[in-house]
Amino acid sequence: MSNSSTSKKSVLWDWLTTVDHKKIGIMYFFGGLFFFTIAGLEAMLMRIQLMFPEMSFLHEQTYNEVLTMHGTTMLFLAAMPLFFAFMNFVVPLQIGARDVAFPFINSLGFWLFLFGGLLLNLSWFTGGAPDAGWTAYAPLSTTSAGHGLDYYIMGLQVSGAGTLMSGINFLVTIVNMRAPGMSMMRMPLFTWTTFVTSMLILFAFPALTVGLLLLMMDRIFGGAFFDVAMGGNVVIYQHLFWIFGHPEVYILILPAFGIFSEVISTFAKKRLFGYSAMVFATMIIGFLGFMVWAHHMFTVGMGPIANAIFAVATMAIAVPTGIKIFNWLLTLWGGRIRFTVANLFALAFIPSFVMGGVTGVQLAMSAADYQFHDTYFVVAHFHYVIIGGSVFGIFSATFYWWPKMFGYRLSESLGRWFFWLFLIGFHLTFFVQHFLGLIGMPRRVASYLDGQGLNEMNFISSMGAFMMAFAFILLVINVFVSRKNTDDVQDPWDGRTLEWATTSPVQEYNFAQTPLVRELDAFWHEKQFGDGRMKAAEPLDDIHMPNGSILPIIITTGLTVASFGVIYSTWSIIILGLLINFGAMFVRSIKEDHGYHIPVSEIKREQGEGK
Amino acid sequence: MSHVDPSAPLEGKPSKATERKLKNEARTQIVSFVFMIFITSTAFLTVASDVIPTHFAIPFILMLAGVQVVMQLYYFMHMNAKGNGWINVMLWSGMFVAALTVAALTVIIGETKF
Amino acid sequence: MADQHAAANQPLPANPEKATLEGRNKYLGFWFFLGGETVLFGSLFGAYLGLRGSTEGAPGPDELFHLDLVFIMTMILLTSSLTSVFAVINLKRGHFKKLLVWMWATVALGAAFLSFEIYEFYEYYHQGLGFTVSAFASSFYTLVGTHGAHVAFGVAWITTLLIRYRKSGITLSNAPKFYTAVLYWHFIDVVWVFIFTVVYLLGVGG
């Protein structure tokens, strides 16, 4: 029967077994931050190596490993999980839901991400990390010695499975769990971008799964997919990778677009300008995201018709993205703009991202890309869009939602230092790289020769990188020193959306009574035209909650063990891992677990305390 | 709100209308099944018998496959049921991306230039 | 136990698999998952089509494929689609026993299909088509094998459900499980339609 598990377990156990989307969000946050630090350190190692010509700080083999792990970790284990952190924490609140659609799967998704990431990074200690770039093009990847690439394949496979599950979870949550009155066209933009992002995940990740599967077949089971002597074709891998890879970069930017939409409209105190155009543009970007992958392959020899088509399709993405940029500008127009740290990042995003976006359009010109491709011009382009877009979005969200997530506000003054140093460091690092690329510096080079005119700009670039690292340390300090700012955390920014209508920190059931949504920017509407509180859509009643479970960790452990078996081609370990994995799945499927109810009395007591 | 126990067996009967609907459905499904057996056999025969020229056979059996898939999706899997809008969106988007992938991997893998 | 009593009088909902929010979530989520699976198989098909000409002296499609065998396999799988459809109808009718019977029939047909497939691979292997002999071989086994793995997983899944719920009757919690298992099964059939057409029929006739 419904077992009311109010009995208090240990804190650690509580986190290991939690299925609460807010706790999972927080775990994603720290998991992502952990990997961001590692990948950032790797970036610093690269920039030290590149600071002077012909440096021997890193051996070239090590450099290739550091480079590969930097890119892979940043994209799969830092940026995406950090977005997942906010999606998990905020989206159910924004749509007035008590929970996500699949709490168990949500937790499984998190553990898969974490263990996949750890598995990948374990390669450092077992004879060398992957070294073929984050794109792992065959046949370099299929012939690379050692086990580094096997770790790459299995690590990404495990964490990718988690990502796919989370994507489906968000989709169903958003379709099925919206509060009464929250029609699709009243959803906050962050929820919208989460939705479209999840669609991209759903359709992009399977292509990666197959790409990695084929690599695995070739490397471990002697397959001939990419073995030219056996009739293989290496371009197939590139297509599969980029059919995933290009949508992946929009997976990285769309949530940030959502965050900026929230932050900008909140701090301009204005409704988002052109809401429906914004939603529509998001969808178009998502759609076009699947039509342009081959712009990464202009030089691979597809032929002029293919190149021309993909070039034009790629350029088209500038249009919906431009619509968004101008809508943000017009949201600011006529507003009352407050320069909080969250908003500073959002505002800095606009020029930074436009600079990255326009170089993207230059890259999209196939004939010119023959010059740009695989040079530092590309490196500059994507750091501009990724840092100026995704990372600024993450930092903006961090400052914006921190009070909601952790119950205290980050220091604004320390935050400002962090912002300015990071912003200047960022432009210093990457602006010169455009020119480095144009005057002949290819990417993925472990060093460069003296006397080719590349010295000064590389030095400047490294200095900028150190500045970013220093700024980042200020953020970490901020997290620790601001803990006393616990006043004014429920709705510190005069928020517009539903997450600001609940308590801070949020009760495990989110809303004692499901709110009734009457307008876009539901909470703002009630503050302007109602009594400042959400109307309830239902009477106060017992609340049904899912039980925590340790099974996600066990399932994940099983898969990780099996992956080890695959990496070292040891059948006994594969079978052991699969037994654990399927055993735990079996237990899960035969155990009826219908959660428990929080009685009205307890809710009333907690609400009373909340006041 | 009474707490419904989801693991208690459901013991009621379906309503008359549902019964009638199910009966119809069963009939449609048998008919679909027979039809599917028929087109499958046609496809096999098309290839097995050497009389039909290849340039006709290929598009023809591909078309038969398409018909059969749509029947599976809509008659067996009820994708056309009310409230399945998002399901249609997701499945057809998946088909679209799959089609792009297949096209790319058969056409622009460098062996012939386009 | 008062709850259980109350449930006894519950009328049978028209769609028991979608009678609860959990059920609706499962239903929708599972469909979305199938949307993703479509891309997965699309990619495998693409890889196969890109490489199917690369037999490199090892046996190729027209030398290997036995259409009669494939025809039988196709019929088996098609029939299993029908049995699973009947299972669903009985689910909605509230005929638990019949539901179980039709599901067991589905499992049996699935197992039969798998045996044929294993036999088929065994045959090909002995005709010289090892996994490693050519790009065609790798892509063929990977595509058809992934489908086979799906069938095997489906068989195991449905069997688990059948054993677990052998006595429970139809409930609000197991109706969605049976229903999604059946959706999965149909999807396997959909993929097979493409496989027999694109791999086998075009392999022999194209």
Add this chain to the structure above:
Amino acid sequence: MENLSALDPRGPVAEMQFDLIMLSTYVMIFVMVVVFSIYIYVLLRFRERPGDTHIPEQVHGNRALEFIWTTIPILLLLILAIPNVMDTFTLADTSAPTEGEGVEEEEEDVLNVEVHAHQFWWEFIYPDHDINAGQEMYIPTDTRVNVELHASDVIHSFWVPALAGKMDNVPGIENEMWFEAPDEGVYFGKCTEICGASHWLMDFKVIAVDEGTFSVWAENMAEPDPEIVEGEGEVAAQGREVFEGNCINCHAVGDEGGAQGPNMTNYGEREVVAGFLDYTEENLYDWIRDPDALKPDNEMPGFDESAISDDEMDALIEYIGQQRVLD
């Protein structure tokens, strides 16, 4: 006269690409100026001032504006897309160019070169001249060069920024591109696709010389002076023996020798060893002793003193240095 910059084009192909780069840069600067102006105006004009508590008007949107900022970008993109598509086709057209119009078109002279990329060196085969050259690609000025790109192990990419954009050397696939160098000079080339530890050292050169020099080069490469090949003088002759004993399986001089390593028929004219080390006797010495220390993971084995004594080494280096075809 070395050049490694795409911003300093020295041939029609690189020029075409440079023009596209500049055109797009102007468009992008225009876009940025527009966005940044609005941005700065908005931030200055609508910042919150102390004591300001007004609630701004909650505007929904504006059709006319939406229309403007959808159409103008489309127009700007057309400006880029049209020349780009045209250039893409022009660059892909490796059929021999024809002169004049009418029936009696005459094929202009075209130089065909096969470029084979290896970890981590370049091999240039001139099918019409029966030449195999390593690391340095000689071309006549003002002649269209059609290159056919191959790879023997992993993917590499052929890039000579001053002459033309890059194209990948993909195993199992044949790619083609063309370029022309109007001016004599040495143009730097680099491999731009990560191909292993020494990817960063996979440099090569394209050397454009006048027609006359080129034909001398081509003739002598195909049939070098047998005296030079045998080694002129006693020391060099001894060097030749060492070479035959250790190197010839991989390195050819003239038409004798293997092709696992760069051809050495004109090695004495090199400016660099292995693509990047200054050509000095010490560097050559270090290279032959332990190539892996200088260029990790490359395919050439090292020869320690038990294999080649220091004396033999001197002779070998002398011999290699003698191999010249141009004077």
